[in-house]
Amino acid sequence: MNELIAILNDIRPGQNFSKADNFFEQGVLDSLDLTALVAALESRYDVFIDVDEITTDNFRNLSAIKTLLERKGVWSSSAA
């Protein structure tokens, strides 16, 4: 989870990602940040996020991102 926060901090420094329920509604991230986030996650975890998965809902907060990455086999539930 800390690693995820580090990636988010690179994209948008100085935001409280742990506390936000919805990055996009609360103005923590915008749609451009979403594209940067997808690229950063793909290169960090060697996954492919398909076009229908690139939605603000799938990336709305830390647990949503974690769920998406788990589905892609990035983390086993114990390691997260």
Add this chain to the structure above:
Amino acid sequence: MSELNTRRLLLAGDTTLDPLGRLLERSQEAPRLQISAAPYGQVYQILLNASHPAWEFKPDMLVLWTAPQLTLPSMEKLLRFASGPASEVYEVVLREAEQFAQLVVQAASRVAQVLVPTWVLPSYERWIQTLTWRHGVGPANLLAKANLILAEKFSARENIVLLDAGYWQASLGRPAYDPRMYAVAKILYSPSLFEKAAAEIKSVLRGSLGQTKKVIVCDLDNTLWGGVVGDDGPESIKLGAPDPVGECFHAFQKTLKGLRSRGVLLVICSKNDEKFALSVIETHPAMVLRKSDFVAWRINWKDKAENLVALAKELNLDLDSFVFLDDSPQERDQVRQVLPEVHTPDLPVSPSELAPFLSAMTCFETQTIGGEDLRRTEMYQAERGRKEALELSTDVDTWLKSLQIEVRATPLRRETLARAAQLLNKTNQFNLSLRRLEEESYWNWAAQNGNASYTFNVVDRFGDFGLTGLVSFSFNGTEARIVDFVMSCRVMGKKVEEALLGYAVARAMTAGADRVVATVVEGPRNQPIKTFFASKFLSGDAATIDPAHVGIPPQISLKEEVFELQPAL
């Protein structure tokens, strides 16, 4: 005053360029940029309409990045066979390209600089390969021609730079396009391509501001050749064919030689025996670089940082214009710690990567390559001759007289503008106002009523220093203000500055001034000019120059070309 003033850059294109804007704004590399990304798809409106809201940002620079299939209406038709045979659409696309180029040329007068990446088709588009390069038919052939039209039309304006987007794409080794992001956010290019574009745009802007590296300091063993010559002997070092490692070092030297031939100074800093190492350089059959390619060297057992400081002093250049190339991580670490201003990149471990690495360095970017650049190494070698003559002379005055210095004053001209702007932007030590201006902005300033700018060429019996002085005035009634007083460090210590000021004051008086004023700005490295001007002012008036304290020294002969108060167009 900061050398690296923040500049305002407007991004306009037919796809979302905001990711590029963020990279450019956040990057720590000079120059600092403030970015405004216009909404995509309004390229023609922005170009046509000087009162389009995008211009309210008041940009200094414009980056215009378009995709041919989006910006040239008929290109998409040709790609998709949407209007019958491709050959019929071909000519229409070329006319559209001409119209686009014409609009860019017109809009270029609104900013100091316009950067336009060339047109490239996305690499995921595969057209019929049998036909794509066929004349009058295929898109590959057509795009090459369209890009040539851009190059030709843009040559009418010095301030438009065509950037090689084909090279960006080819250099990546990773996908340059991301069709997903185009679907999601109209972002056509991949993050890697944006990173490359940002780095290249910054590099080109530094080049146009003269903020480039001037000197490469090379180690010898395992840098210019493979092996340690002192241990292995000259016969055993790896250099040249048929040894593959030798081929790599040969290629690296050829790349260095190319940089030297366009004005980058080469210097050696090596832990070796000087006489022995120089004899290897002069006699080894496979050496590309010889002693005459280097302007200075420190081949000894001293600390490299100490040697670099001595070399900077000898060449009279700042260490922040130095690049240090050494295969040893320990030497690099030491130089980085002691002299962080020296650019010390990690060299690739494989010799085969050395030449490509050097070739890809963006810190030697330049706006023009003129005679000054091509002759630079020779000029520095002449300087060695002068120093040796000084050591033989009994006093400085005799030495100066023996140099037979001649200074030629000329009003600024189109032909000298590129070098004048280079001098204005690169000079730190002997620069009155530290003003930095792109070529066109400087030309326009000099052409304004009441302003005048003069350049100075210096020659002595050892050689030609080239255009090494620049003085400009702004007249206000009978007061002449010296706005720029710039002299290359190459001619420092020869009383040339006295000749420049003596001439400038006389010139201003002839033009009707009864008072000549100047203000020396505070800069990080301009102590030499502060010291020089300190003795030139009236007592109790640190702005007005006292004509009694200026004059052309007797050792210098000054010649002037026919003057007009306004530079000739």
